[in-house]
Amino acid sequence: MLSSANFDQATVTRILFEGFPAFAIVLFYLVAVAAIAVFAWGVYVQIRKYRRGQAVTGPIDLRARFADMVRVVLSHRTVARRDPAAGRAHRLIFYGFAVLFLGTATVTVDYDITARFLGFHFWNGNFYLGFKLAMNLAGVSLIGGLIYMMARRGWIKPPKLDYKRLDRQPGDPDYDRSGYRREDWAFLWTLILIGITGFVLSALRLVWLQDRAVVWDTRWWSPVAALLAEGMRGAGLDSSAAYVIRTGLWWFHGLLALTFIALIPYTKVKHIFTASGSLMMRDPLAAQRLPRIPANSEKVGYKTITDFTWKHLLNLDACTKCGRCHEACPANAVGAPLSPRDVILSLREFANEALQKNALPDEVKLDVHGKDIGQVFMETVWSCRTCMACVEICPVAVEHVPIIVQLRRKLVEDGEMEPQVQKTLQGIHKNGNSFNESKRKRAAWTKPLPFQIKDARKEPVDLLWFVGDYASFDPRNQRVTQAFATLLHDSNVDFGLLYEGESNAGNDVRRVGEEGLYELLAENNIAMLGASKFKRIVTTDPHSYNTIRNEYPDFGGKYEIEHYTSVVARMLAETRIKPKRSLGYRVTFHDPCHLGRFNKGYDAPRQILSALGCELIEMPRSRDNSFCCGAGGGRIWMSDPVGVEKPSQNRMHEAARIEGLEVFVVCCPKDLTMFEDALKTSGYEGRFVVRELIELIAESLVDADGDGPAACDAREIVAA
Structure with a gap:
């Protein structure tokens, strides 16, 4: 000094x-x-x-x-x-x-x-x-x-x-x-x-x-x-x-x-x-819990730049062009006309041009939709999977997904969507499910079971199982649903269903942009749940899990809900489920967007795989960086361009690079549908199989003599 x-x-x-x-x-x-x-x-x-x-x-x-x-x-x-x-x-x-x-x-x-x-x-x-x-x-x-x-x-x-x-x-x-x-x-x-x-x-x-x-x-x-x-x-x-x-x-x-x-x-x-x-205004549930449309609102979604909230206008200026959302986006990875960064920059340029002037231009020049300079194309808006990869990685808390959904709400209001999406939404409105099947068929999968499942509308249960559309109606997923029902029954779990009282939970309906239909579905399900007696809810569908957990409380429906993986992981830890054999498979695991990024449910599936004696090899993109299957945001109801790689195929290529891989494990009905199809179309059928985690659990409960629930051995399927 x-x-x-x-x-x-x-x-x-x-x-x-x-x-x-x-x-x-x-x-x-x-x-x-x-x-x-x-x-x-x-x-x-x-x-x-x-x-x-x-x-x-x-x-x-x-x-x-x-x-x-x-x-x-x-x-x-x-x-x-x-x-x-x-x-x-x-x-x-x-x-x-x-x-x-x-x-x-x-x-x-x-x-x-x-x-x-x-x-x-x-x-x-x-x-x-x-x-x-x-x-x-x-x-x-x-x-x-x-x-x-x-x-x-x-x-x-x-x-x-x-x-x-x-x-x-x-x-x-x-x-x-x-x-x-x-x-x-x-x-x-x-x-x-x-x-x-x-x-x-x-x-x-x-x-x-x-x-x-x-x-x-x-x-x-x-x-x-x-x-x-x-x-x-x-x-x-x-x-x-x-x-x-x-x-x-x-x-x-x-x-x-x-x-x-x-x-x-x-x-x-x-x-x-x-x-x-932007970071100070960050909502940690921005994409998980989308905003309601105010009852007195005369407008639906974002049509003009002045429809944006001041917070979203601030988001546009916060973007540093770092490209992390661009890099993480599954639509961008497969060549769709979408980069979350481009959407934000386009809207920023539009806002600067329109809103920084002393006087606002007329409403026509404030419209952000269209093909003119600075406007966002309809094809771009519909390319989004709402998987939240962009929101998750953004270092400055830009809310890409909520902004895109607000843009979609206006397109839906004006009827600017693919015919198949419109048909699916009409089917959901009429029958309460995306398969447009009769409500009476929702629990048809229970009929082959050798035991009766309680109707939670008529008698109290400890565990209410909200099944979801794909697990209820899709034939491939029905086998998984039956396996889980058997698992609960054999473990003496007091559970029940809503049967035909259950409707589509509305998670993807809301992310498509059809807010009115979503609110109808939510209110119907909440009313049905309110008339039933149960302690907590379990679901095998991460999409249903997200909206019931994060969005139903805004409509008065607050429940204790778990995805099945956390329930099973706890039962394994408490030895209420005891595997009879170690599977020994070399596996990789796909984190579903709505269980992983949306709700941080990363550990339970991995704990289960460990308990089953599987060797887990993580893909480079895993946990919060998991790569979307491509089904989210209603994209499962839309056709992808012919000859263009799908996100699910991109994911198969990633998995195929794991030496000696035997099983690609999922824990979401939509993932099972998307990836089994991608396994065939990407040319890897016979090298490894796609299996729901429930199927591996059921397989582990079969001893060497075949005593236990029926299950398919993954190695035998690959060999065949």
Whole structure:
């Protein structure tokens, strides 16, 4: 630390504007005020834009959300997920920039407030020396992070940073997004020049004032600047030349920094604020629990840009174009005309064009649907699987899926959907199921069973089983359903069904965008559940599980509900189920979107596989990064283009790369349907089999002599 015997504490400082005439100081302050005014106007325009959106419904706990935002920003955990190198570089930039900004603010407070008005000067002595060291380290951090980001864009070039649009053709007026690349490079070069010139200025000051002991003898508190100064002196630079160069560079550095500040609201730099705001407004159940349409609302969904909530307009500006949603999207992976990033950027461009003007254009020019510049194509909206991969990975909490569903709601309202989707929705409305079968057939799968299952509408049960459409009507899934019923019966579980009283839970109906039908289904099921006596609900359908757990409470239906995997895992742990043999299969497991990403149900299926003696080999995309089967969001009711790879086939290719794989395990009726079909069409039939986890459980309960429930041996099927 500084010795008072060597220097007067007050002299160990840096005199601002040293060597500058009065007119130059006045000019600098005028430029600074102008920069702040430009910044303030830009902030006003942005706030006005958000105010032109709709209000956010429901209570918001700002204190809790602010605390969570601060934790996320300081930890950078969302930035580092699945891209740790970029996360580390961004931390260097963030913390370097933050310290440099706070340092500059500290100097301003000392010089323009405390010293000028209070006669108190604190930017000296030991504080000043520690300040210099901190600023040097922050500068190194900033420049180091920026250099990596430059190398990443210019040399590494990850595909997710390619802004090529999937929903446009070359030659379309809004196909070219090279402007974003130019903006990215301008941002990086501006920051790195500010950092580098800051170091050079400090070094030139040292050379200029090298005869002043209080400056030169404390130079190593600025180690980078001191090294540069030693190099300059070694190259023959003297004090007078250093002063001349410093003067010119000082203006360049100062004007560059002030320009950077002025342009914050108009460029990608504003993500410093909009990303923080988006994170603070983050709803952890944004995609799991979609918003209701207010009863008094005259509009359904998002037709115009002014129909968006101010929060979703903020989401559009928060996007940093990092491409993680683009990389994770199953529709994008198979060549569908959808990139979640492109949707957000298109809507951002549209919002900026329409809402940043002093007066709003007419409603026709506010319509976000269509084929014109900036509009979102119908084909793009319907390509979404609503699997939440984009929402899950977004580092700044952009709500892609809720925005896309709001766009769908308007398309459904106008009847702009595939005929098969419309036919399916009509069947659900008429008969309560997506197979358009008579309600009386919902429990037909129970008839071959050698025991009677209770009707929970007529007698109380401990466990009410909400079966779901595919598990009730699809012949392949019915075998799985019967196996699970047998498992519960043989384990002496007191369970029952709603029989024909059960209707489609509505999860996919809602994500298609048919909110009116969803509310009808939810209200009917809640009424039926309210007339039944049970302690808790189990379901073998993750889609039903999600909406009953997360969305029915908004309609007055709050229940204790579990997916069957957690029920079975607990029964195995309590030895209420005792496997008679170890299966020994080499398996991989597919995490269903609605059980995994939506509801964090990752562990129970794996615990079951371990208890059954299976060797689990994880696919590269697993748990929260699991790859959607392609059925979600009503896509199971839509036809995929002929000759185009399906997400389920893409997943089969991934599984097939596991050496010696015997069983591809699922725990969702839709997954079973999608992947068994994909196994055949992707050419892997005979190499391994697709099995529901329930089938493996049933197989483990058969001893070597064949005593126990009927089950098929997976190895025999592959061999055949």
